[in-house]
Amino acid sequence: MVSREETPRARLWRRAAGQCGYFTAAQALEDGYSYQSQHFQVRRGHWTRVHRGVYRFQEFTDLPSGGQDHLVPWILWSHGRAVVSHVSALAVHDLGIANPAQIHLTVPPGFRQRHASVVLHRGELMPDEFQDHEGFRVTTPVRAIAESAADGVDQDVIDSAVTDLLDRGAATRRQLLLAAQRAGSRAELAVERALRTESG
Incomplete structure (x- = not known):
């Protein structure tokens, strides 16, 4: 419920503070800025x-x-439906050498929006497969490795991510293998190779 005691700016600022300063036109409208006043703020x-x-x-x-x-901004663009995933999630978690040229997002199967700057992966995520980050949600490190492996990224990216994750003690080899198995045979093979490299 909108408080009449607060100014529109105070309401929008409080909301945007949890989104790294970003907000949508719809959020601004909800907090008291007409579309005309929004254009004024930009000008x-x-x-x-x-x-x-x-x-x-x-x-x-x-x-x-x-x-x-x-x-x-891409989470706002998706109306909060997207989760940062795949190699973009590896970069968020600072795992290995992942340096994606595009932003990878997982969105629900019925998601219709498109943009040249993002790679969309459609699927349903379980609650234990993603976590909150400042202003967005991101797939967990284990899930990020498995889905990146399933997506066919270079083996050295998977190798370096697996090594970093295990060195941190953030997951077990068994957890990685189980996640890879759920992601499919391509992921399982890549993660198994990474684990052999890491133990060697």
């Missing part, structure tokens, strides 16, 4: 237009990047 330089229907407070634009801030 005055108070807001930066990131892409259609997604904005950011200028104050956040001037701050040093948190490293993964660029992923938040």
Whole structure:
């Protein structure tokens, strides 16, 4: 429920603070900004237009990047339905040498939006297969390795991610194998190779 005691800016700022300063036109409208006033905020330089229907407070634009801030607008673009996944999730977790040129997102099967900057993977995720990050959700490290392996990324990317994960003690070999088996034979083979490399 909208509080009449707060200004629209205070309401939107509180919401955007949990989204690395980003927000949608619909969120701004909900917090008290008409579409006309939204255009005014952009013209005055108070807001930066990131892409259609997604904005950011200028104050956040001037701050040093948190490293993964660029992923938040894509979750807003998806109306909160996307989860950062595959090699993009490996990069979020700082596992191995993953350096994706595009952003990988897992979306529900019925998702219809498209954009050249993102690679969409359709599927249903179980609650234990993703976790909250600042401003977005991301698949767990084990899931990220398995789904990347199933997607056919280079073996050295999988090898380095598996080595990092095991070195941190963040998962067991058995957990990795089980996740790979669920992801399919391609993933299972790649993870088995990575585990042999790591133990060798």
